Amino acid sequence: MRLKRVFIPIVATLLFLIFWELVVWLNDWPNYKMASPSDLGPAFLKYWELFFIMGWQTLWRTVIGLLISILFGVLIGMVMGMSKTMREALYPLLVGFNAIPKATVVPIVALMFVGAHDFNTILIAFMISFFPIAVSISIGLSTLEAEYRDILRSLGASDMTIFWKIALPKTLPEFFGALKVSVSLAFIGTNLMEIVSPHGRGLGALFDSGKTNSDYPLMFAVLITLAVLGIVLYYIVVLLEQTFAGWAEKETY
Amino acid sequence: MSLIKIRNVSHAFESDDGPIKVLKNLDLSVERDSLTAVVGPSGCGKSTLTRLISGLLKPDRGEIFLEGEKVVSPRSNVGMAFQNPVLLEWRTILDNIMLPLEIVAPKMPKKEKVGRAERLLSLVGLADFAGRRPSELSGGMRQRASLCRAIVHKPKVLIMDEPFGALDAFTREDLWQVLLDVKAEEPFTGLLITHDLRESIFLADQVAVLSGRPAMTQYLMDVEFSEKRNIELLFTAKSTAMLKELRKQIRIAQAS
Numbered sequence: 001m002r003l004k005r006v007f008i009p010i011v012a013t014l015l016f017l018i019f020w021e022l023v024v025w026l027n028d029w030p031n032y033k034m035a036s037p038s039d040l041g042p043a044f045l046k047y048w049e050l051f052f053i054m055g056w057q058t059l060w061r062t063v064i065g066l067l068i069s070i071l072f073g074v075l076i077g078m079v080m081g082m083s084k085t086m087r088e089a090l091y092p093l094l095v096g097f098n099a100i101p102k103a104t105v106v107p108i109v110a111l112m113f114v115g116a117h118d119f120n121t122i123l124i125a126f127m128i129s130f131f132p133i134a135v136s137i138s139i140g141l142s143t144l145e146a147e148y149r150d151i152l153r154s155l156g157a158s159d160m161t162i163f164w165k166i167a168l169p170k171t172l173p174e175f176f177g178a179l180k181v182s183v184s185l186a187f188i189g190t191n192l193m194e195i196v197s198p199h200g201r202g203l204g205a206l207f208d209s210g211k212t213n214s215d216y217p218l219m220f221a222v223l224i225t226l227a228v229l230g231i232v233l234y235y236i237v238v239l240l241e242q243t244f245a246g247w248a249e250k251e252t253y
Numbered sequence: 254m255s256l257i258k259i260r261n262v263s264h265a266f267e268s269d270d271g272p273i274k275v276l277k278n279l280d281l282s283v284e285r286d287s288l289t290a291v292v293g294p295s296g297c298g299k300s301t302l303t304r305l306i307s308g309l310l311k312p313d314r315g316e317i318f319l320e321g322e323k324v325v326s327p328r329s330n331v332g333m334a335f336q337n338p339v340l341l342e343w344r345t346i347l348d349n350i351m352l353p354l355e356i357v358a359p360k361m362p363k364k365e366k367v368g369r370a371e372r373l374l375s376l377v378g379l380a381d382f383a384g385r386r387p388s389e390l391s392g393g394m395r396q397r398a399s400l401c402r403a404i405v406h407k408p409k410v411l412i413m414d415e416p417f418g419a420l421d422a423f424t425r426e427d428l429w430q431v432l433l434d435v436k437a438e439e440p441f442t443g444l445l446i447t448h449d450l451r452e453s454i455f456l457a458d459q460v461a462v463l464s465g466r467p468a469m470t471q472y473l474m475d476v477e478f479s480e481k482r483n484i485e486l487l488f489t490a491k492s493t494a495m496l497k498e499l500r501k502q503i504r505i506a507q508a509s
Binding site: 166 | 329342406
């Protein structure tokens, strides 16, 4: 059973690569139109050092942005989840802020904090990814049935005790669901800034230099690297979810 | 002296169309270690009554006393059970039952907590399910577990708000018996909100019929059986007469 769980995704990925190679080969596309998987190997070999340096840059900025998102998202979600007044006050602001395409904010932030490249990048990663977390926590807390509260409140438990013993664990499944979305969003944020920012670093900057030098296989290799990093972070979240909210998973046969 | 004494209690809820009066000059007393069933038309304020007694709500007027002490806030000598068993999915059944002890007696040694919870579990026939998750249990079993949690800290008063309302008829009858067995082993003073008249006379020593909203105590009936309670008693002429009278009172309450 476990073997199958590893085997199926690997076969699916291989099939996808073969299909990609085949499409490019059949259409006889040159690599500036569409690079094929066989072009990627040489690109990785040629720039492997850069991939490590830039990949690390992108990764740590994304993770820091995500951690700030979690802190801020949980905090604002708690405030909105526990107070109806705060919820009514903050929701329109949050929704409005979230509706602004972050691609339009990137140049503003880049200009505002010009030169502070790490800060810029983390800021955008954070701005783009905290919304799902804040919403999931606030909904999880505000939809907690009164009876759950009452079994502890009728014993004289404090609000803090109710939060730690009931509200927080009950919200964890929703929180992890949101975190999975936020991981991908944070990556988008990091890369937006890395691409736009002049003299940037990170995989976004590597992508940009590929564009400048018409090195198309390099651009595709960056995309694949981003996908791999995204998968790794996603599954780290899944692992955390199984550890802390595994109880929510129903047995399926 | 009555263990629960409700004196002249009135309560209203705020709504957009002004306050809605739920209870009006309600009086009710429950003797120590006895069980009082409260029946009445839907929406007459029975659940509000449970929240007032447990101190979760403060009455607009009137007073509620537990053991002669006025209720002003929630206190640890009350246990509550609802129609929804509200077990915590991330805890095992055993850990669920120990939850009130974590609040009321945080210093009690773990071994003692476990012993207490296990004793109650075997009392309701769930000894083999201590390590299971709530989702692995049937509705009736969950309600048994919920009952254990409600009395694990030995509360003076057990308040039950339609605890058997969502169960099928046979499971419900089983649980009536379980409740009586538990009460014989672990005496408590009980208040049972119910819609089921048969349930009320089978379990209670006193049945209170509330009037329609705003509710007051319309009718009180003492229930006494000369023999040990068993389900057969419900099919005697005496029970039929009691049920008829209660039904008549409910009709009057609905009309009011």
